[in-house]
Amino acid sequence: MSDFELLPPADMSHMISTREGPLHFQDVGTGQPVLFIHSFGPQPGVTAWMIFHRVLREISTSRRCIALDMPNFGLSGPIVYDEPFHDVVVRSVLSLMDHLDLDEVPVVGTSMGATVALDLAITAPHRVSGLVVGSCHASTGGDPYLLGPFPSEVQRLYDEAQLHPTDLTHTVRLLKALVYDETVVTEAMVSAIQAFRDSRLGHWRAVSQSTSRAHSNLSALSSIGIPMRIIHGRFDRMVPFEQALMLMSYVRHADVTLLNQCGHWPAFERPVAFSSIVEEWLDSNHW
Known part of the structure; x- marks a missing residue:
C-alpha cells in the first residue's frame, strides 16, 4: 500500500464557511x-x-462522490x-448538503463517520436514503460492550497521543493499533x-478546549427504516466487532459483512473489498 x-x-x-467553521470536502465523479464521512x-x-x-477512485467512475473532513480533522x-x-458534524453535513443542493443522499460512514451517519439518519431522516456504516458506536461517548x-x-492510545501531539512515538503507536497489518503504516x-x-x-488546541457530551442513540436505532449495510473489521481494536452485531440487533433489516485481516479502517486497509460491497449495495438499491 505504497500509494x-x-x-x-x-x-x-473545496472549502465552504459554515456555522461550524470552515468545512473542507472533496467532490469527484459524476452521476448519482x-x-x-471518514474515520x-x-x-x-x-x-x-x-x-x-x-x-x-473506484466508485467515482459511475457516481458523484462527496467526502468531507469532519470539523477539527484535515x-x-x-x-x-x-x-x-x-x-x-451532523450540522456540518447538512450545511454541506444545502450548499450542494442535495435533498437526499445515501451516506457511507466508517468509525466516527459512521456514528455521524447514524445520528444524521435519526436527526434528519428525510435527508438520508440509505446507510453504509461500521467500525462504530451508535452513540456519542460509546455504547456498552458485552465482551471487550x-x-x-x-x-487509550488516542488519549495519550492527544496529550502529546508533537511526539512521534505516540502517533506511531496509535496508527499501528488502528490497522491489522502494521506494515501499511x-x-x-x-x-x-x-x-x-x-x-x-x-486544531489540537480546539479539541483540548472542547467537551463532547455523551448522548445515547440506542433507543432511536429501531426507527431507522432505510436500507443499511454494516461493514466491520474482524481485528478492530478500537471498536470490537461485537458492536456490528449490536447494531444489527437494533436494525433488523441490516446485513453485516465482517472483513478478516482488517482493523479499524476497512476503507483504508481493505479498499477493494470495501468498494465492491458499497457498489453492490448502491446498485441493489438503484442509486
Missing part, C-alpha cells in the same frame, strides 16, 4: 451523489481523502464545542501525518 495520500488534488478540493484517528492528521481515496475547523461532537474492555486499547505515512499535526496545532 499513501493525505490530501486530494487541488481540483477535487454519494456522501462519505477516527490522530487529529487533525486523518482526512477523508486519506481514508477513502482508493474507494473514491482542513476543516478549528472549532471549539460543548455538546455531543457527532451533533456538530471499555475504553478500548486504541481509545509506512515511514512516509507517519511523516506526512505528523507534519500535518505539527502544522495545525490550532
Whole structure:
C-alpha cells in the first residue's frame, strides 16, 4: 500500500464557511451523489481523502462522490464545542448538503463517520436514503460492550497521543493499533501525518478546549427504516466487532459483512473489498 495520500488534488478540493467553521470536502465523479464521512484517528492528521481515496477512485467512475473532513480533522475547523461532537458534524453535513443542493443522499460512514451517519439518519431522516456504516458506536461517548474492555486499547492510545501531539512515538503507536497489518503504516505515512499535526496545532488546541457530551442513540436505532449495510473489521481494536452485531440487533433489516485481516479502517486497509460491497449495495438499491 505504497500509494499513501493525505490530501486530494487541488481540483477535487473545496472549502465552504459554515456555522461550524470552515468545512473542507472533496467532490469527484459524476452521476448519482454519494456522501462519505471518514474515520477516527490522530487529529487533525486523518482526512477523508486519506481514508477513502482508493474507494473514491473506484466508485467515482459511475457516481458523484462527496467526502468531507469532519470539523477539527484535515482542513476543516478549528472549532471549539460543548455538546455531543457527532451533533456538530451532523450540522456540518447538512450545511454541506444545502450548499450542494442535495435533498437526499445515501451516506457511507466508517468509525466516527459512521456514528455521524447514524445520528444524521435519526436527526434528519428525510435527508438520508440509505446507510453504509461500521467500525462504530451508535452513540456519542460509546455504547456498552458485552465482551471487550471499555475504553478500548486504541481509545487509550488516542488519549495519550492527544496529550502529546508533537511526539512521534505516540502517533506511531496509535496508527499501528488502528490497522491489522502494521506494515501499511509506512515511514512516509507517519511523516506526512505528523507534519500535518505539527502544522495545525490550532486544531489540537480546539479539541483540548472542547467537551463532547455523551448522548445515547440506542433507543432511536429501531426507527431507522432505510436500507443499511454494516461493514466491520474482524481485528478492530478500537471498536470490537461485537458492536456490528449490536447494531444489527437494533436494525433488523441490516446485513453485516465482517472483513478478516482488517482493523479499524476497512476503507483504508481493505479498499477493494470495501468498494465492491458499497457498489453492490448502491446498485441493489438503484442509486
